[in-house]
Amino acid sequence: MKVSRLARRAAIAVALTALSLGGCATFPQPRPAETARVWMTSGDRTRLLSEQPSLVFRTGTAAGAPVLVVDAGQQHQSMVGFGAAITDASAWLIQARLTPAGREALIRELFGREDGGLGFSFTRVTIGASDFSLDHYSLADTANPELSDFSTARMEEYVFPTVRQALAVNPDLKVMASPWSAPGWMKTTGSMIQGQLKPEYYGTYANYLTRYVRSAADHGVPTDYLSIQNEPDFEPDSYPGMRWSPPGRAEFIGRHLGPMFRSAGIQTRILDWDHNWDHPEQPLGVLADPVANAHVAGVAWHCYGGDVAAQSEVRDVHPDKDVFFTECSGGNWAADFSDSFSWTMKTLIIGSTDHWARGVLMWNLALDENHGPHAGGCGDCRGVVTIDSHTGTIARNQEYYAFGHASRFVRPGARRITSIEPEGLQGVAFVNPDGERVLIVLNDAAAPVSFRIREGGQSALATLPARTAATYVWRR
Template structure:
């Protein structure tokens, strides 16, 4: 057979087309390189999953990195006197184990935390840094009460944390002598003491800085609606708090060299959020000293109030929106019983006595479900930081001077020197360990029914996808990023983090 020049060209063209087609097919069928970690009711505890689903699922979750939303500030828990006191009662080995678990690179890598200014319900007793009445110049100001427990806990965490962490500090009340009722519980700050209370904050920042502890943010008071006058509290209205920050606290911190400390307003439940952001961000003058808004989750055990979160973001799109407190409240925590944290047996403060028209917001619930739902719901509605309450409590859910028992991710028995890492610890770590400060929340197209999902691109280019399956059956799905895919299975009652390393992007 005679071969012509034209036939050779045709053969070469067909060969090249065939190679290009194979390359295109290979690209389209390329497996997405991922690491999968799961915590589940069936026993996984941030366990690395190495066997992927073999089901060619039609249920697809598409990651859309070109859609960018808020920048993450961080995730973490709170330094309380109760937690610090308990750590001091443990052996050095167990104390180190807990702090490493929260702050080391091998642990949860907490990046945003909170603490209380003077006493709160999770203190051993009532105390203030300014005990002398009408000490307008704070000549008797002292943080001595914090030196035995609270300050050492914070400093040890700082020494362990490679990347460091921010601290948001909140007073539960002003010194009692500044209030109309002269008590730790309830009452309002008298206007004649606004400047003295602003100085109180400045003195706190100065004293903690001298200890090597820089405070990232402040709230004017914890829960300005009060707490039913049960433990330390002080009432503000949206207008009076805005006045205090705009005309007293903000200018004082700026004058004293603390203008970079972030003031977050409100600091209570989301159901009342609208009227607060309306007052705080009314105009340029009212907004000037507010860096953002702080929120809690106690208004409901299942509703994360997306409309309120969206409204707060739209009102101040360039400001922080941070969950500063959430916990399993009004419960004595289960000890060495993982199953309890996955069952709908917990009740909260509103379960027994909430008004009839709001009682439906407080059914029995599973603690893990509440955490996972809320954090994912928050991330999908502009919240950029999420802080748990106590890091460590005892088997009673304290110590707490008011006997306001609550649960924490780590429960200890100081008498027996035993430590229990509850499923809540691993739930928090799914976010704090893999979604780092500076990450950007990105778009997700979720084609899987009854599966919650959120995603973020980290500063190193990796993508963390967190999913929660609240259902009683496993789910198979295909995760896609561009043309790359991987088939994944998530167990029933499970939270899962899928990490896409930057080198695969």
């Protein structure tokens, strides 16, 4: 049927009227293609957290490449963040071996997010000395149950100023504190080296840790998390340490420290274990005590023995308890950049978070060219950065780049989300509080891998070179 010229004119008039009234909304516009920004680090160091060309998400699921599925509808633990410990050694180097301008620049680079900063939002300090101190000391070296000589003066010299500067750059920074030993006079050896805490000093030691939390706060350093003992299943022979069995730790937490914190209104969350993956029965033993359980917020883990899956083993029994990964060190035993970078990505950044860690920490934030300073213990450990103690020159080590793939992009409060990786790839994904997606993928093989990243009805084709990690960031 032919349409009259009059009818056509009328239709055109209606359309023009709609346009003049903003009616263009009645004509759907094509949705702009979503893009993912990409950063890569390769084992051969040709790429070091280097931004690459963006990927384009397109509707449909084209065949021809394996698919990596991201599902933001399945959300898991919320993230505190990533970082490294501000040990005595690290703080001394930053404060005493860098110029004020160099110190400010390094702290901004490590804890800030502007200009490509790593955005570390989690750190750890030692309560008194560890092996990475200038010497061995406690906060109350004189035998006195009233703790009349208690003082954090040694920590006020270098550690507290460094933490305060980091907090000024990143107010989201959360701080964990761990003692390596009680004062020697409280122990069976009479020394900070080896031995066990005498039960008659449980109340005194609870007071010691409570006073630390209060003094640190008075000096502008919060204690968000506290473990009662670093590596309680080990008695080192050259630096502070203290063996503490699960029944003893349960007694101390449940009947001394936990009630003391509660009565003092201290909100610091207590973590148990702070040791390796190879003895999950130890934290399970503490958490089996119902009195201690009520005061334990979570379990902390180290990397020096066992398998990262132990984190899930304990969480499966106690899903109400947080999981934190709190210590691992690089060193000369893992000098090859490619191998240790891949291991760190696979085991700590991907593995520990996939097994429920809310926070992930390396050991020393900074060490010098001689792997120190240290007083006993590890003589070939590596910091996240190396500071030349003579020139102040800074070298960024493999752990710097591995952690940067997460810390720069995964914001505090992000949630881990489900991701399903094809064979040959390992990965973990998050959604930031603003809805931004972050996907971290490692190709540990000797050949490149092409794959599709798919979320919902859209996918993007990606290629990951051999021995390379990538972080992909996009919005939906």
